[in-house]
Amino acid sequence: MTWVTDWAPDRADINRCVACGLCLPYCPTFRLTGDEAASPRGRLAAMAAVADGIAAVDDRFEEMMGFCLQCRACEAVCPSMVPFGKAMEGTRAELSAQRPSPQRVSRRWVFGRFIAMRWLVELATLFLAGLQRMGLGGLVSRASGLRPIRLQSGTLGRSWDPEGPPRGTVAILSGCVMDQWFPGVHEALIGSLRMAGFRVEAPAGQGCCGALAAHDGAAPDAARMAETNVAAFARYDWVVVDAAGCGAHMKDYGHWVDGGEDLAARVVDATELLARLVDEGALPVLEDGRGPVAMQDPCHLRHAQRIGAEPRRLVGAAGYQPVEIDPQALCCGAAGSYSLLHPETSAQLGRMKADQVRASGATVVASANPGCDMQLRRHLGDEVRVAHPVELYWEAVAP
Numbered sequence: 541m542t543w544v545t546d547w548a549p550d551r552a553d554i555n556r557c558v559a560c561g562l563c564l565p566y567c568p569t570f571r572l573t574g575d576e577a578a579s580p581r582g583r584l585a586a587m588a589a590v591a592d593g594i595a596a597v598d599d600r601f602e603e604m605m606g607f608c609l610q611c612r613a614c615e616a617v618c619p620s621m622v623p624f625g626k627a628m629e630g631t632r633a634e635l636s637a638q639r640p641s642p643q644r645v646s647r648r649w650v651f652g653r654f655i656a657m658r659w660l661v662e663l664a665t666l667f668l669a670g671l672q673r674m675g676l677g678g679l680v681s682r683a684s685g686l687r688p689i690r691l692q693s694g695t696l697g698r699s700w701d702p703e704g705p706p707r708g709t710v711a712i713l714s715g716c717v718m719d720q721w722f723p724g725v726h727e728a729l730i731g732s733l734r735m736a737g738f739r740v741e742a743p744a745g746q747g748c749c750g751a752l753a754a755h756d757g758a759a760p761d762a763a764r765m766a767e768t769n770v771a772a773f774a775r776y777d778w779v780v781v782d783a784a785g786c787g788a789h790m791k792d793y794g795h796w797v798d799g800g801e802d803l804a805a806r807v808v809d810a811t812e813l814l815a816r817l818v819d820e821g822a823l824p825v826l827e828d829g830r831g832p833v834a835m836q837d838p839c840h841l842r843h844a845q846r847i848g849a850e851p852r853r854l855v856g857a858a859g860y861q862p863v864e865i866d867p868q869a870l871c872c873g874a875a876g877s878y879s880l881l882h883p884e885t886s887a888q889l890g891r892m893k894a895d896q897v898r899a900s901g902a903t904v905v906a907s908a909n910p911g912c913d914m915q916l917r918r919h920l921g922d923e924v925r926v927a928h929p930v931e932l933y934w935e936a937v938a939p
Contacts, residue, residue: 542590542591542592542593543590543591544638545630545633545634545637545759547629547630548591548631548634549587549626549627549631549634550626550627550630551588551591553623554591554622554627555588556620556621556622556623557580557581557584557585557620558619558620559581559585560581560619560620561581562617562618562619563580563613563614563617564579564580566613566614566616566617567579567613567614568870568871568873568889569607569608569609571870572885577604578604578607578608580614580618580624583604583628583631584622584624584627586601586604586605587627587631590634597634597638602635602639606635606881606882607882607885608628609839609873609875610628610629610755610875611839611840611843611871611875612624612625612788612839612840612843612844613843613868613869613871615843615844616842616843625792625844626792626795629754629755629762630759632754632756632757633757633759634757635757636648636756636757636758636759637757644757647756647758648756648761651752651755651756651758651761651877652753652758652761652762655716655717655748655752656747656748656761656765658696661717661720662720665689665691665720665721666691669689669691684914685913685914685916685917685919686721687721687913687914687917689720690723690724692723694714694720694723695719695726696714696719696742696744696746697742697743697744698741699739699740699741700730700734700739700740700741702734702736702737702738703734703735703737704734704735704736704737705737706737706738706739707738707822708737708739709739709776709777710733710740710777710778710780711740711741711742711773711778711779711780712726712730712740712779712780713742713746713749713769713781713783713786713790714726714746715749715783716747716749717910718782718783718786718910721910722783722913722928724928724931725782725928725930725931726782727934728933728935729782729810729814729930729934731934731938732814732930732933732934732937733780733813733814735823736814736817737822743772743773744772745768745771745772746768746769746772746773747765747768747769747772748765749765749769749781749786749789749790750762750763750764750765750766750769750796751785751789751876752876752877753765754789754796755876755877762796763797766790766793766796766800767797769793769803770797770802770803773803774803776806777806778806778808779807779808780808780810780813781807781808781809781810782809782810782928782930783908783909783910784809784838784839784840784841784844784847784908784909784912785838785876785909785910785911787807787808787840787841787845788841790803790807791804791807791844791845792804809841809845809847809850809908810908810930811854811908811929811930812845812850814854814930814933815849815851815853815857816850819853823857823937824857824937825857826857826859826936826937827859828856828859828860828861830859830860830936831860831902831903832860832861832862832863832901832902832903832904833862833902833904833905833932834865834897834900834902834904834905834906835851835864835865835906836865836866836872836893836897836905836906836907836912836916837851837869838872838907838908838909838911838912839871839872839875841908841909842869851929854929854930854932854933855906855929855932855933857933858933858935859936860932862906863900863901863902865896865897865900865905866896870889870892871889872889872890872915872916873885873887873888873889873890873892873893873915874890874909874911874915875911886915887919890915890916890918891919893915893916893919894919897916897924898920898924902924903924903925904924904925904927905920905924905927906927906928906929906932907926908928913926
């Protein structure tokens with residue numbers, strides 16, 4: 541059997557790989573195992589074998605594809621520009637179609653349905669907040685890395701006027717968990733944008749970006765979510781996203797839905813836009829003196845969106861000294877649902893990243909993605925503060 545869905549990997553994309561091996565040192569699973577089957581070129585070879593009818597979509601194939609973190613570090617160093625993330629999402633869609641199982645169906649319900657229903661996410665948030673208030677907050681935090689929950693109305697359907705001379709209107713992605721579990725990040729982003737003269741709107745018609753659904757193979761659900769957001773953000777020049785994984789996925793919407801290319805061209809990461817505003821003089825720059833901040837690069841910011849300098853400029857503009865901890869920006873091991881499906885590998889990578897932070901001597905680490913934030917908190921505990929670069933900047937410049 542070969543591919544059976546419209547989402548299957550494109551053979552031309554797979555053929556771009558020349559098996560040069562330049563990606564191998566950057567692949568977390570190959571670094572950990574030394575196994576060619578756990579490398580990007582090994583996975584692409586397996587995809588090609590299935591596409592040609594030589595190999596089957598069997599247990600071994602599913603194991604190879606499931607072990608991938610989809611960090612896309614290989615893309616950033618590939619001389620042939622293989623779109624590995626797109627190929628892997630297509631392969632996961634094939635696995636979902638060809639090898640249904642109770643576990644896969646339940647995951648599709650969570651990533652494709654549950655997180656798209658805001659009231660269910662709010663209900664889960666109330667439950668977690670209740671556990672924290674019952675004195676189980678430490679247990680919840682150690683197990684999940686979740687921040688203390690602040691129950692509030694969220695951003696969806698709201699708008700905020702500029703505080704300075706107006707320069708335009710931007711939309712923000714409220715997100716499925718950012719509104720509920722990371723409201724401080726949204727507050728910092730909105731405050732910074734208003735200070736720069738923007739009217740900020742969070743259109744009510746938007747929904748989950750669909751990244752988790754796409755990564756897990758729930759392609760029809762990912763396409764449906766993309767279609768919802770294309771309509772919701774149609775009239776805005778800029779859509780600002782403060783979760784790196786969400787922004788990376790939305791910048792790939794052209795692959796998922798008609799009209800997706802147009803929205804993708806208008807999506808901008810929060811650090812990307814705020815760093816630009818700092819450079820233009822629309823936002824203030826503070827003098828050094830606030831101390832070092834370890835810079836952790838989320839994979840879908842550094843490798844997928846190729847954004848690395850901007851978070852550092854923003855942290856520097858807040859008066860901190862950015863400190864490098866990993867030039868190769870190896871994945872922290874969070875990777876969406878990966879920490880649940882491959883807990884040992886996820887924990888090993890998480891411990892490695894936590895050790896890098898500790899070695900820096902910094903008491904603060906900046907990370908621009910919710911999954912990375914939770915992974916770092918899980919492995920650092922209370923030793924080091926974990927914050928979004930936008931939070932650090934707004935804390936420093938807020939009136």
